[in-house]
Amino acid sequence: MAEATLNGLNLERLKEIVKEVASQPEKAEELNVWRARVRWLGGFRGRAYVRDHTFIIDEPSDLAGVDTAPNAVEYVLSALGGCLTVGFILNATKNNVKIDDLEVSLEGRIDNILTFLGLSDQGHPGYREIKAKLYVRSPADPKTIQDIWSKTLETSPVGNTLSRNVKIVPEVSVVD
Missing domain, CATH: 2.20.25 (N-terminal domain of TfIIb)
Incomplete structure (x- = not known):
């Protein structure tokens, strides 16, 4: 018998993974690193x-x-797009919503590239804004799609990383 799938995901396997992570704190901790x-x-x-x-x-x-x-800041955009794509499909599948096609388009604006180049002390060299636009084809109604998109943005690990202050712990090892 064929296994039930939705949006390319094995529904039974997805349920197993969620159950395993929910019942085994050590598994969840492994997935945090x-x-x-x-x-x-x-x-x-x-x-x-x-x-x-x-x-x-x-x-x-x-x-x-x-x-x-791609350069590093383009990979940041791609990482966010990948995370939003996965998150949207996860949330749609959990809500039994079929997705026929999906694309996330991203555009980021660096605050001041001159600071990265050492030519200015004004502003900062990171993104000040990232636009994320979802293009989706689905039989679901627009409100359902918007609700899934909102949940996706709220729970995106990469989106949350970019929108919060993240502590970077620098170390240096000089090797011979």
């Missing part, structure tokens, strides 16, 4: 290592990179 490493490759290029995956980070040519990959 995420890791990444980035190794410099020369110039403005780096290779990121995340679990069993790697990807390149570079700067566009108008910022002295060679434009072989």
Whole structure:
């Protein structure tokens, strides 16, 4: 017998995961910790290592990179878009709402790029605003879609990371 799916998710497996995390605090704690490493490759290029995956980070040519990959602030937008996509599908599926197609479009505005380049003390070099627009095709009514979108924004780990002050704990190890 085929397993029931909705929006490409195995419904039984999703229920099992939610039940497991809810009943095992140590499992939830494991899912609270995420890791990444980035190794410099020369110039403005780096290779990121995340679990069993790697990807390149570079700067566009108008910022002295060679434009072989997205830069870090573009990955931030992509991370938010990925998180919102996953969150929307999760919330839709939990509410038994079928999604036929979905895209999240993001645009971020840096406060002042000149501070990153050391050319200004005004403002800051981070995003001051990110617009996130959902394009979705679904048989659900617009209010249901809006409610799912609102819940998605409220519970997005990446969205919450970007909208809250996050403590960064710096360390340095000089190696031979």
